[in-house]
Amino acid sequence: MKHGRKLLAPVAGYTPGEQPTDPGVIKLNTNENPYPPSPKVMEALRALDPGALRRYPDPVSARFRAACAARHGLPGPEWVIAGNGMDELLSLVLRTFVDPGxxxxxxxxxxxxxxxxCALHGCRMVSVDLDGDFQLTEAFFKTPARLCFLARPNAPTGVAVPRGAVERLCREFPGIVVIDEAYVDFCDDHCMDFPERFENAIVMRTFSKSFSLAGMRVGVAAARPELINEFMKVKDSYNMNAVSQAVGLAAIEDYGYMRASAERVRATRAWLRAELTALGFNVPESQSNFLLARWAGTPNARGLFEALRGEKNILVRYFPHRMLADALRITVGTDDECAALVRALGEIIG
Structure with missing residues (x-):
């Protein structure tokens, strides 16, 4: 690339899950919530003043941040920053706290x-393998760095590191610890109390999964005010549009609706895990809205993925990478969608 940056030359970019246009596809590949957002979200959309589209939005998302702080028991909105999805916040945390190199x-x-x-920012990712149960190893705790990313529950395994291990990490790690709680509303516990307990903890949440707002791009991060102030120096002037602020506020204020939706997913997750296990898959206990189904039979995992897509019109996710090449990552859909998946797998496996 003649005019491109040297830094970008080796970067392939992120590969998102396939978004099919055929409405007949059973889509279990991108961990979206199979149920709609709160009716109050739709009311907020319909009630939006056209003037809100003409004017710039609140640059600091004050009402939304205050509502999130109140919901999560934080001292005030100065403990929260809002973002254009959690992916923006992940990018911001590097720009704010990590130097190139x-x-x-x-x-x-x-x-x-x-x-x-990390590649886009010019810093170096240091990866330490999880153990056979997808848990942190002693080597992980002993590895120094400027910042640590810890997805809890993890993707694509669905396994959640115990809170005690996260506490140890926050105590011993010399830099910032980013606890990515994108899937935490499907989990048995959370770490939203950690910013008050640990000066280096940043807890991030998305509204894409449990709140059914993947199409709106709404995310939040909680941290001590001195860290939030640093974020504010770096974020775009108007990083949350008026529509996202309105629907995010409506969603967090109808928290009970989200909890009921998440419980439906958890119930289906338990059923699907049992069915996949009965078919011969090895399925770690997931704390997320998806399952990692490991397969040692014939056809192999890639073959199952291709047969589901080509013959059954069902999309799941396959990662041709080390420690994952024998597995399918399967989003927990509706009961009917998951039943169709189990039938299809049974037919393919024979």
Whole structure:
């Protein structure tokens, strides 16, 4: 590329999951919520003043941040920053706290966007393998870096590191610890109390999964005010548009609706895990809205992925990478969608 930056030359970029245009496809590949957002979200959309589109939005998302702080028991809105999806906040945290050339720590396997963002920023991703149960190893705790990314629950495994291990990490790690809680509303517990307990902890949440707002791009991060102030220096002037602020506020204020939706997903997750296990898959206990189904039979995992896509019109996710090449990542859909998947797998496996 004649005019491109040298830094970008080796960067492939992030590969998102396939977004089909055929409405007949059973889509279990991108961890979206199968249920709609709160009716109050739709009311907020319909009630939006056309003037809100003409004017610039609140540059600091004050009402939305205050509502998030209140919901999560934080001292005030100065403990929260809002973002254009959590992906923006992940990018911001590198721009805010990491210099080019620094090391950034993450377990492997994990959310592949971390490595892409590090490459774009010019810092080095240091990956330490998880153990056979997808838990942190002693080597991970002993690896120094400027910042650490820890997805809890992890993607694409669905496994959640115990809170005690995260507490140890926050106590011993010399830099910033970013606790990525994108899937935490499907989990048994959370770490939203950590910013008050640890000066280096940043907890991030997305509204894409449990709140069913993937199409709106709404995310938040919680940290001590001195860290939030640094974020504010770096973020775009108007990083949250007026529509996203309105629907985000409506969603967080109808928290009970989200909890009911998440519980439906958790119930289906338990059923699907049992069915996949009965088919012969090895499925770690997930704390997320997806399952990692490991397969040692015939056809292999790639073959299953291709047969589901080509013959059954069902999309799941396959990662041709180390520690993952024997597995399918399967989003927990509706009961009917998951039943169709189980039938299809049974037919393919024979």
């Amino acid at each position: 620094d090391d950034v720590l993450a377990p492997y396997p994990t959310y592949s966007l971390y490595e892409v963002l």
